[in-house]
Amino acid sequence: MITQLRTHIQNALRAVTTENAPNVYLAISEQQGYKNIEDQIIRMMISENMTASACIVHIENSL
Numbered sequence: 001m002i003t004q005l006r007t008h009i010q011n012a013l014r015a016v017t018t019e020n021a022p023n024v025y026l027a028i029s030e031q032q033g034y035k036n037i038e039d040q041i042i043r044m045m046i047s048e049n050m051t052a053s054a055c056i057v058h059i060e061n062s063l
Contacts, residue, residue, distance in 0.1 A: 009041050012052035023063035024056055 013034070018025050027033035037059065044055040 005042065005045075006038070009038055009052045012041075012056060013037070015053070016056060021056055021060040024060045027063070 013024075013028055016025050016028065024037060027037050037056075040059055041052050041055040044050050044058065045052065048055075050058070
């Protein structure tokens with residue numbers, strides 16, 4: 001199940017560009033930044049019942 005979740009998040013993060021989420025794009029360009037964003041998405045998906053894509057938008061707006 002966790003592998004499927006991480007794959008879903010990975011697919012959502014592949015859609016991130018410098019145009020649609022520049023701060024997230026910059027963060028995920030480094031391994032530790034990717035891990036941090038992935039962890040934030042997982043926590044938000046659980047606590048806020050949001051999709052990975054919605055989490056990315058929320059994270060971008062908070063950065």
